[in-house]
Amino acid sequence: GQNIDQPTEMTATEGAIVQINCTYQTSGFNGLFWYQQHAGEAPTFLSYNVLDGLEEKGRFSSFLSRSKGYSYLLLKELQMKDSASYLCAVTNTNAGKSTFGDGTTLTVKP
């Protein structure tokens, strides 16, 4: 089976940097996704990692260590609109079936 852990809540200040961690235990691994979900809306794709290392995309970066079962999402230059839930999802089959964590609710304060 799959087990994915993320912190439930985090708070950060506008303009700062925040790191959201995700640890996972899986019976197989075919990639890790990060999604952003604003309250009452659908999740939207942020990043995908399948190899170890850091992937950078604008203000958002995602890191993966397969040997440690660990990933993080780094958000720089935080903006108020970044207040949302951030979901870590692991795929363990070639077909792309994903198991999601419960999400980390990030609150950005002025």
Place this chain on the structure above:
Amino acid sequence: GAGVSQSPRYKVAKRGQDVALRCDPISGHVSLFWYQQALGQGPEFLTYFQNEAQLDKSGLPSDRFFAERPEGSVSTLKIQRTQQEDSAVYLCASSLASRSSYEQYFGPGTRLTVT
């Protein structure tokens, strides 16, 4: 461009009623997923289609839940004899191809409330 659409957006059902939830994926997307999301939790996998074939239905919570995608595009999730524990948001997602590296595009969801 057109994204994934779902209807209805909101559904209130009395306990014991049957409901049907519709998903229109992005045109040409091969893979289609259904998830159930309870308040404060992440989406929970229900079932997966590759074109019209239902390849994985391991997440369906009981035999009251049934999904189909007869022509490989539109999909319907049917819940028979709804129970209060079925109250949740039902998300549909589609993906361009049947590979894990392809991101999933989510619809806005159907919020089901069973009274």
